[in-house]
Amino acid sequence: MLIVGELINASRKPIAEAIEAQNAEAIKNIAKEQWEAGAHYIDVNAGIFVEKEADYLQWLVKKVQEVVDLPCCIDSPNPKAIEKALEVHRGIAMINSVSLEKGRFEAVASLVAGSDLKVVALCMSDEGMPETAVERVKIADKLINKLVNKGVLIDNIYVDPLVQPVATNHNFGVEFLSAVEQIMNNFPGVHTICGMSNISYGLPVRKILNRTFAIMAVAKGLDSLIINPLDRELVAYLIAAETLSGRDSYCMNYLKAYREKKLNL
Amino acid sequence: MGVQSIFDAVISLDSDKVVELVKEEIGKGTDVSSILEQGLIAAMDEVGKRFSEGQFFVPEMLLAAQAMKAGIDVLRPYLIRSDSKSKKGTVVIGTVKGDLHDIGKNLVAMMLEGAGFEVHDLGVDVDTDTFVNAAKEKNADIVAMSALLTTTMPTMEEVIKAIKENQLKCKTMVGGAPVTQAFASRIGADGYSEDAPGAVEKARELLGL
Structure with missing residues (x-):
């Protein structure tokens, strides 16, 4: 199960405020918490700041990767903003997203x-x-x-x-x-x-x-x-669901989660 | 009494009952505009109020609107014959260019219809010219725009500008998840609402109803 941590999204009010105030500590803390909870990618979104989106997105990538050793999921339909974020990104990013809408695919x-x-x-x-x-x-x-x-x-x-x-x-x-x-x-x-x-x-x-x-x-x-x-409960149930769906050989993931105390709810 | 039971049937989301009761009232010779105003429209207001208070939910709003519509369909031939005082105003509504989200826009259109407005829904991905032409053609009192994307929000401003440039008398309303009162004010929209029932109130306010 690949988990993208969704919390650093400017449509959430505290995040929008942290971005506007350039409060790096707040962003770093949320990145770190998601990393510790087992996220594989950290989503970054600055969509509400239409004109400043590209700059803010780049700033978010920098701040996130200063504290966590994870790639980002760059959450924007805007190719210029994505490019600017990629300039500073380390590792292999995920781009969210491409669609079949005209202009947006190419x-x-x-x-x-x-x-x-x-x-x-x-x-x-x-x-x-x-x-x-x-x-x-x-x-x-x-x-x-x-x-x-x-x-x-x-x-x-x-x-x-x-x-x-x-x-x-x-x-x-x-x-x-x-x-x-x-x-x-x-x-x-x-x-x-x-x-x-x-x-x-x-x-x-x-x-x-x-x-x-x-x-x-x-x-x-x-x-x-x-x-x-x-959301520890959600993560625990997802681990169980994957085990029950036949995608956890010898139930090793489930047992690993148990030993890491991820199943103690 | 009879009209009250129509109101109750809409609140109970019972289309069949609404149709039956509206026919019954028409048969009794009850004033059609009171069936419409105190029965159907008042019931939709109550549904909107309960929705805003968190007692009713989206599927219930949809069912109530269906019940209301079923009642209107029975009433329509009589309404046309009676005077048009029950007409509240004409609204042209759509989701702006580049944006395909329609759920919120549909809810607003439905609630406005439920409140007795004549609603022309232009659908999604509606460009500025289409808004302006429809507003002229339908002689709209209000042009209502929806945008669910931060990338399409700025398009609302273009539509508002075009309406002003064309010197149309209509008012403008905007809404959608990323839209705020501050944004609405900045782009010169006459009205903003957070949810569908609020949009009905705003429309009435803008037209002095």
């Missing part, structure tokens, strides 16, 4: 082409948001093929099938899950990734829906998640 894909960068391929096209599994798989197919044709290794592609709120259409959960299963079966070697919180929009006690949905997606083959790694 610009970001050309940054990734011929590099070792990991890339999130978001299932969105100019035809709008996919609603069914069939629509998602169709977009995923195009994205994967176009990226592979540009020389991106399939192992570096993380398809995000796009989570939509179950409150607005009760089939949105099951269509997503079915898409994960088909993508993982149809394109051996590719990864699937998503954030959780969209699923529960408009409903109470969102945590229960988010967690249950994450577990169900892992059962369908989802192997990467953008989550809050400080």
Whole structure:
């Protein structure tokens, strides 16, 4: 299970304030906490600062990597901001994201082409948001093929099938899950990734829906998640879900988590 | 009494019951505008209030709107015959260019319809000209814009500028997850709301209803 720690996102108020005040300590602390909790990538997002996004994104990468020995997930649709962040990035970053929307594919894909960068391929096209599994798989197919044709290794592609709120259409959960299963079966070697919180929009006690949905997606083959790694319960259940899905040889990960006291809730 | 039971049926999210009761009231000769105002519209206001207070949730808003719509469909032929005093104003709504998110925009459109506004939904990825032309064509009182991306938010400002340049009399409203009151004020929007029921209140306020 690959975990992207989602907390350094400027759409969260304390983060926006820390960025504006250039409070490096605050950012470093959150990076460190996520690292200690087992995150593999630290997401950095400065999207709300439209004009200053590129500078802030670069600053975030610098500050995060001053304290943790982890790559970042550079969370921006803006190729200029991504490039600026990459200038200072150490290691192999993940870019979040490329999609089939006009203008957005070429610009970001050309940054990734011929590099070792990991890339999130978001299932969105100019035809709008996919609603069914069939629509998602169709977009995923195009994205994967176009990226592979540009020389991106399939192992570096993380398809995000796009989570939509179950409150607005009760089939949105099951269509997503079915898409994960088909993508993982149809394109051996590719990864699937998503954030959780969209699923529960408009409903109470969102945590229960988010967690249950994450577990169900892992059962369908989802192997990467953008989550809050400080949520110890969620992480423990994800480890268990992966073990139960047949992706934990001899249950070694589960036992390792036990010995590291990650299962003491 | 009869109109109150229509109100109750909308709150209970029961479309069939609403249709049945509206037919019954029409049969009894109850004033159609009171069926609309005190029955259906008042019920949607209550639904919006409960939503804002965290007692009702999105799926319940959707069902209530369906129930309301079913009632309006029965009422429509009679409304056209009666005077048009129940018309609240015309709203042109859409998600701005480059942005394909429609959930919030749909909720706002639905609640505005529920409040008796004439709503023209332009869909998603709507460019500035389309907003301006629709506003002219429909003689809109309000142009409402949604953006869910920080990258598409600035487009709202272009639409507002174009509306002013074309000297259209309509008011402008903006909303969407990254949009704030401060942003709305900065780009010269007349109204902003955090959620769908708030958008209805704002629209009424802007039109002095």
